[in-house]
Amino acid sequence: MNLFGMQISVLKGFAGVCLALLTAGFANSASMSSDHSLYEELQGPFDSIEDINTACVGCHNLSESELHDTIHWQWDGKLDVINNYHPNVASNSNACGSCHIGYGLPKNLTGGIEPAAVDCLACHDTSGEYFFSRFHQDGAECTMCHDDGAKALKNQVDEEGYRFKNFSLAEMAQMVGETSVASCGSCHFFDGGADGAKHGDLDSALINATFEMDVHMSAEGANLSCSDCHQTVDHKMAGSLYSFAGPTDDGHVSALKGPQATCVSCHGLAPMKDERLNEHTDTIACETCHIPTYARNGIATKTSWDWSTAGKLARKQKPLIHYDDEGRVTYSSQKGDMSYGEDLTPVYRWFNGEMNYQGVGMSVDPAQLNEINSPQGSAEDGKSKIYPFHQFESQLPYDTATNQLLPIHLAGSDRTAFWNGYQWVDSLQAGADAVGMEFSGEYGFTSTVMSRVINHTVAPAEMALNCNDCHTAPSAMAGIAGLYTPGTNQPGWLTKVGLGIALITLIGVLLHGFLRIIFSYRRK
Structure with a gap:
């Protein structure tokens, strides 16, 4: 089989497994x-x-008019910001539209998405096959985002076989139901290039989660679905990276009475029996202790992506693809080099719920690590707490004449799309034209980093951080500005002096006791 044929086979296998994984979860959807x-x-x-x-x-x-006014329809924020996975939305609507809950997206997305026909089954299908059907009807490119774990998942298909029943459109329409972990995950688990790739705390293992994976979604635990926390009013959903309900939203409002996707909505401000632990909630977010590591469900997340190496082709101008021992793509001509990690320790930062996002054309310092987005907050503002984050680094193109990050035109039917022609100048010019940005024609690559707050895969209490994790050196909280952690921050010499004094005191007490025993015998 030639390389192109092998890729198609691998990608079909990946799509099959993704939907096979989803199908298992749909069976548990609540009936309407x-x-x-x-x-x-x-x-x-x-x-x-x-x-x-x-x-x-x-x-x-x-329903249509309600959905047109939601973040799921409008992509509020997403249209205007840049990211370091697939850098921009504006010129890639053909690809991005595969997860959009509507039809007829314009070629260039800027300034909002006009009302049009909604896509009810994107969220309410229970057959497990709809997402597959839509991808093929719309002619979505397999390599757009679901190839990076393809070989590993193809092996699973070969072992377990396909689980699809090939429902007709009418049969799928008659099987609609409430949303489920699987229906939400059909988009949110696989964005970023592979299962669990982007977020680190969202992957297909949550569909049938064990108690150790997530105490909320596990059938052995609370057996919750996504919508139990991300509740809706007129299809408007609580909880978003772009409208984060942060630590200032700390009123104990029951999730049954109001759509607040926060821990305190159900658990309140003093959820623990030990008051000393409850005192920590003033400065420490629940997730910090109760999600001690992430990407720990046996599914790796991406940790870095180097776009500068993309575009290398094999003989006869065929795309290249390389895998690691786990079957994950470590290099592809479409995307460049990528690396992964499992069971990762989060990065901890002060966070007040506000995230500073950069837009297309952001200024960069080529010699520095540039923050694409930055969590806001400090120890002094009176409303921040320490949260866990997944940090992701990427090499992105920038205009060397203006030191501005450039949007990449990746997908589409034209030759300027990078995944068609593999020409950086053409794709960068097309991306710049889509957002009305000037491009000098000269480009380089610079290092960037994104931070994503971690909220899912809550571990059982016995797996949470304990006192020693923070209050002995090296501390999990080391390096956080404005934080004094008893037991870790004192100078080393002071510890030695203290131990010395304690040792001398112990020796003195023992010697004193020994002498008293000796002298008591002499008196007798």
Whole structure:
């Protein structure tokens, strides 16, 4: 099999396993109050997925307008910022639209997404096959984002076989139900290039999580679904990287009475029996102790990505692809070099819930590590807490004449898309044109870092950080500005002096006791 054929086979295997993993979770979806298989409007046949949604809104006649006003539709923030995975949205709508809950995205996305037909099944399918059907109907490129774990997952398909029943569009329409971990995960687990790649605390293992993986989502624990915390009002969902409910949102409001996706919504401000531990909640976020490591479900997350090496081709101009021993892509012509990590210790920082995001064209210092986004907060502001973060580094292109980060036009049918022509100047010019940015034609690559707050994969209490993890050296909290941690911050010489005094005192007490015993015998 030639290299291209091998890639297609691998990618098909990956898509198959992704959806096979999802299918298992859909079986546990809560049933809705009506049996949609009885509705005449859903009997079909349907020529396209859009026809299903037309039938849906015939009854759910407010849903479209509600969704048009949500972050899931508008991508508030995402359209205007840059990231260091797939750097920008603006010129890559064909690819980005594969997870969008609507149709007919414009070629260049800037300034918002206009109202159009919604995609009901993206969230409400329970067959486990809809996402696969939509990808193929829309002609999405397999290599867009779901290739980096392909070989490892293809091996699983070969061992376990396919689990699909190949439902028709009408059958899928009749099987709609409430959202589930699997339906949410069909987008949120696999963004960034592979299962668990981007966030580090979201991956397909959560669909059937064990108690050690996540006490909230495990059937052995609270058996929660995503929507139990990310509750909705008129389809507006609580909890977002762009509208984070941070430590200042600390009122004890029950999640049953208000959509607050925070720990204190259910657990309050003093959730522990030991008052000494409860005192820590003034400065330490719950996640800091209760998510001691991440990417610990047996699924690795990406830790670095070097776009500067992308574009190398094999003989006869065929794309290259290299794997590690686990079957993960470590190099591809489309994306360059990538590395992964498992069971990682978070980076800890003060955070008040506000994140400073940079936009397309941000100024960079080529000699420094440039922050794409930066958590805001300090020990002095009175509202920050210490949170755990996943930090991800990437080499991104910038204009050497202006020292501005450049958007990359990656996907599409034209030759200027990098994944078609593998020409940096062409793709960078197309990306700049899409956002109305000047490009000198000269480019280089610079180091960048992104920080993502970690909220999921909460471990059991016995796996949480303990006193010694923070209060003995080396401390997990070492290096955090403005934090004094008893037991770790005193000078080394002071510790030695203290131990010396304690030792001399002990010797004196023992000697005194020994002499008293001797003299008591002499008196007798």
